[in-house]
Amino acid sequence: MMQRFIPLGNGYSDIYELMYIGRAMPERVRHMLVLHPFDENNPEASLALVMKPTNPGNFQPIYICLEGVPIPSKRYDLWRELADELQHDVIELTVSPSGKFSDQEIFFQHLIGILRTNHYLPRLQRSF
Template identity: 40%
Template sequence: MIQQRFIELGEGYSDIYELFELMSTNSRRIFKAYVFSSKDGENEKVSIAVSFTPATADSHFMPIYICREGIKLTADKPSKRYELFIEHAKSLHIQPVRLEVKHSSLFPETQLYYQYVIGVLRLNHLLPPLQ
């Protein structure tokens, strides 16, 4: 059975470059890239994430690296970090999937939020089902 788990890198400030490096050095393993949009009051916050296939045929671990809700989107000014993520993914021939999800502050624990997002991804066939 494949275990899918989020690994939080940060909120998408300087840690976004760590995500880019993971994408570049493991480009052959990228399963999908994601943009999770959520409302925090009047603000739209964006999380960026990338899932990777297991490292070996014997491995049963599918990591999903995420920079959670640190990118604020406004209609009048696009976010440079968001644009960099889209550009970097496209340079690797990956088209990020954009989904609206609930904001993590609605969950009493971050782990429950991640279980919810994994459920949304599975329901939309954006992660393989449990076997």
């Protein structure tokens, strides 16, 4: 299975696109995340939708608005309201900030490792 983050922006107006994706495909939403950076200089969180894998294709997208949502804020409240609407719990995790990584893809691989460790993503499956 291929798991990949799909960044939409920093959570300003693009949060509405993230919410639209959740409303358009509620049956595919597996988890709704709030990722708090462990950084006192950047208290803004990331919001993410972990989708169920596609069939066929076995591709699992994770749509994310990266480190741009203040907590508390109206945007955070909208996210919580969407979770209630879709009947999902909001999973909140504290993670390293993206600025600690030299490349965004390395940061996303770090997040995938955290999500796998916490069983929010299935473990890596190799096909030989």
